[in-house]
Amino acid sequence: MIRKRIRHLPIWVCIGAGFAAILAIGKIIPPVEFRQLSARRAFRILDRNGALLRVADRERGLYVPLAGISPRLVAATLYSEDRRFYWHCGIDPISLGRAALQNIRAKRVVSGGSTITMQLARLILGPRPRGAAAKLQEMALALYCEWRLPKTRILEYYLNNAPYGRQSRGCETACQGYFGHGAGSLSWAEASWLAIIPRNPRWYDPGHHPDRIEAARRRLLAALRDGRAVPDPEARTAVERPQVLPEAPWPYLAPHFCDWVVTRLPAGQCRDVATTVDARLNGELEQHVRAYIRKLYDYGISNAAVVVIDNRTMDVRAMVGSADYFNPIISGQCNGATALRQPGSALKPFTYGLALERGFPASYLLPDLDIGGAAAADRFLPRNYDERYHGPVRLRTALGCSYNVTAVRVLDQVGVPSLLQRLRTAGFASLKLAAEHYGRGLTLGDGEVTLLELARAYAALAHGGMFRGERCLADGPAPDSARVFTPQVAYILAQIMSDRSARAPAFGECSPIDLPFPCAAKTGTTKDYKDNWTAGFTVDYTVAVWVGNFDAAPMHGVSGVSGAGPLFRDVMLALHRESRPAAFERPAGLVTARVCPLSGDLTSRHCPDAMTEFFLAGRQPQAVCAFHGPGGALRVPPLYRDWAARKGAGIGVGGGGGLSVAFPAQDDVFKIDPGLRRESQSIRLKAVVPGGADGMRWVLDDRAISTQLSPLWRLEPGSHVVYFTASRNGKLLRSRPVRFLVLS
Numbered sequence: 001m002i003r004k005r006i007r008h009l010p011i012w013v014c015i016g017a018g019f020a021a022i023l024a025i026g027k028i029i030p031p032v033e034f035r036q037l038s039a040r041r042a043f044r045i046l047d048r049n050g051a052l053l054r055v056a057d058r059e060r061g062l063y064v065p066l067a068g069i070s071p072r073l074v075a076a077t078l079y080s081e082d083r084r085f086y087w088h089c090g091i092d093p094i095s096l097g098r099a100a101l102q103n104i105r106a107k108r109v110v111s112g113g114s115t116i117t118m119q120l121a122r123l124i125l126g127p128r129p130r131g132a133a134a135k136l137q138e139m140a141l142a143l144y145c146e147w148r149l150p151k152t153r154i155l156e157y158y159l160n161n162a163p164y165g166r167q168s169r170g171c172e173t174a175c176q177g178y179f180g181h182g183a184g185s186l187s188w189a190e191a192s193w194l195a196i197i198p199r200n201p202r203w204y205d206p207g208h209h210p211d212r213i214e215a216a217r218r219r220l221l222a223a224l225r226d227g228r229a230v231p232d233p234e235a236r237t238a239v240e241r242p243q244v245l246p247e248a249p250w251p252y253l254a255p256h257f258c259d260w261v262v263t264r265l266p267a268g269q270c271r272d273v274a275t276t277v278d279a280r281l282n283g284e285l286e287q288h289v290r291a292y293i294r295k296l297y298d299y300g301i302s303n304a305a306v307v308v309i310d311n312r313t314m315d316v317r318a319m320v321g322s323a324d325y326f327n328p329i330i331s332g333q334c335n336g337a338t339a340l341r342q343p344g345s346a347l348k349p350f351t352y353g354l355a356l357e358r359g360f361p362a363s364y365l366l367p368d369l370d371i372g373g374a375a376a377a378d379r380f381l382p383r384n385y386d387e388r389y390h391g392p393v394r395l396r397t398a399l400g401c402s403y404n405v406t407a408v409r410v411l412d413q414v415g416v417p418s419l420l421q422r423l424r425t426a427g428f429a430s431l432k433l434a435a436e437h438y439g440r441g442l443t444l445g446d447g448e449v450t451l452l453e454l455a456r457a458y459a460a461l462a463h464g465g466m467f468r469g470e471r472c473l474a475d476g477p478a479p480d481s482a483r484v485f486t487p488q489v490a491y492i493l494a495q496i497m498s499d500r501s502a503r504a505p506a507f508g509e510c511s512p513i514d515l516p517f518p519c520a521a522k523t524g525t526t527k528d529y530k531d532n533w534t535a536g537f538t539v540d541y542t543v544a545v546w547v548g549n550f551d552a553a554p555m556h557g558v559s560g561v562s563g564a565g566p567l568f569r570d571v572m573l574a575l576h577r578e579s580r581p582a583a584f585e586r587p588a589g590l591v592t593a594r595v596c597p598l599s600g601d602l603t604s605r606h607c608p609d610a611m612t613e614f615f616l617a618g619r620q621p622q623a624v625c626a627f628h629g630p631g632g633a634l635r636v637p638p639l640y641r642d643w644a645a646r647k648g649a650g651i652g653v654g655g656g657g658g659l660s661v662a663f664p665a666q667d668d669v670f671k672i673d674p675g676l677r678r679e680s681q682s683i684r685l686k687a688v689v690p691g692g693a694d695g696m697r698w699v700l701d702d703r704a705i706s707t708q709l710s711p712l713w714r715l716e717p718g719s720h721v722v723y724f725t726a727s728r729n730g731k732l733l734r735s736r737p738v739r740f741l742v743l744s
Helices: 002-026 071-081 093-106 116-125 132-148 151-161 171-178 188-199 210-226 232-238 255-264 279-295 344-357 395-401 404-414 416-425 435-444 451-462 487-497 500-507 565-575 638-647
Strands: 043-046 052-056 303-310 316-320 365-368 391-394 466-468 481-483 520-525 531-537 541-548 590-595 611-616 660-663 668-671 682-684 686-688 695-700 703-706 712-714 718-728 731-734 738-743
Touching: 043 255, 052 255, 071 116, 071 151, 071 188, 071 210, 116 132, 116 151, 151 171, 171 188, 188 210, 188 232, 210 232, 255 316, 279 303, 279 316, 279 565, 303 451, 303 565, 344 395, 344 404, 344 416, 344 435, 344 451, 344 487, 344 520, 344 531, 365 395, 365 404, 391 395, 395 404, 395 487, 395 500, 404 416, 404 435, 416 435, 451 466, 451 487, 451 520, 451 531, 451 541, 487 520, 487 590, 487 611, 500 660, 500 682, 520 565, 531 565, 541 565, 660 718
Parallel strands: 668 738
Antiparallel strands: 043 052, 303 316, 303 541, 365 391, 466 481, 520 531, 531 541, 590 611, 660 686, 682 712, 695 703, 695 718, 718 731, 718 738
């Protein structure tokens, strides 16, 4: 007996020395915080209706307690990885001995003999070179885990952290990705298939080696059946292959929105996130953007972005950041909704809003003239988009037509610092530099802002001048608020931006932003056609659209109304497909008056036309129109007489005696909208007759059509030529002809 013990003494010495080494190495292992195994995990991003948009940080894995994991997967994992899990103390000498023999016979490492606890230790320690030292560290940490944790918690941590291929960490992540359901409802076929992968995720790669998994799965099922873990009837059924989803089963909806949301979440987010976006709407708008960009490809346009905000709640309902998120050629993962760009004329409404606050009525006459002044003092001489000057224009027309000269003149009155401060109040946080840096170009959009900032600023106009921050989380805090304009000023701006007649001189009677319901909109185009913008709102939604290229390459002569405008129209029509929005609600404190469309003053008995204008109470004009004489003849006011004389023909395209066609302009293009009634699609012809006339006659395509000063003409497809004749002191005068085109 003593001899036998002496004979086995070397073995016990070796075992004792091994454990001593393990304990010694264990002292150099830093303290383990086991909570890290369940913290900072993947989380799901859901849309406003609970639909799954994306699993964020999927490589971190979704975490579920052991009670939420199918017992079938637990049994299959134990039979596959560690059948004596509940017997050993973290290290299984039998498995280690068997692994040593297999490695000696194969003359290479073919088995590690690791228990589930040792595999958990390896996951805690992280990637490092393999070797005897690494194995001893794992064994030491496994002993520590067994000492500190119950077996059920070790098994829970392992199943939630084990690698299951396709960058899936944990069984819940893997089940969602491979089978489309959670780990709590697995069949034996699915459980046996899934339990194989952690053995060697590369060797048992589901995408490249499904047959290897299937062969190992059948052997595992046989072992489960022999061990009576699986009843015979269920074992026969489990032999059938499980239904595995395709290679990319995870939803990746509203990708730009999800990227943006993740940046706004607190560090360590691990709970599901309910957002405000509508997955169905966002997907529909992505299709609109892709289809639209395909149409404009020949114009040098590769990308577009759209933001939709619900005005009542400030919820971001849709965010499309590019034409194709998954296309690296066009830098699709760049988010055009949050990128800094110059907005062009899209900031002009805020300049005119300041003017309205300071007593400038919407009928106020502004000089759109090539004369000197404050703007010329520092050599900043803006030009209008059409390279023309338009003489006296009302504030309503100046904003509607987006004239640059008048916008700068108004800015001279209100001041650049005041505009900059008001823009910051409206949420343009990107305008961080001093007013001197931007100068008078601020109203023309020389400061860089984001599409999202533009959308929420326009939403402030829809809210009666009250700014509120956007919401992207369903349970997020109430957004901050600030007063930008009074409700009265905001209403007048909305009326101007929804007035198609106000923008008709520049954009035609039927522009893309003319919609069959009340909608306020403004376009913007930057220098060299690098960026197109259109932003606008109804009482229900605010929409902002950007069109351009992420590399700042210029487009080929595409303006805001022709570039971003049609896409803006498509989005608005999609949003109001089921119900048309109501009209803007008129606040108290506004009055109306009938004014002359040309002078902006109260109408006289000689004015041929009149229009109703809104004014702040007490700010309505008191003067009577002095532009029109007897018979409606136009008399050029002294302010514009010198300028008209230099032009040689009055305001517009001149002819004999200063006669000119004020509208339409030369080479204007109009388009008949198939969604509107034909009888409602007309333009009003406008004439300028300096000194008046005894009578006049309009001629279109060599056919007399009217003897009125400003008749309505219904649009007809084709190329047209229009002019008018007027008699004065017995002499017949004729204006220069104007050519224009009407598209069907």
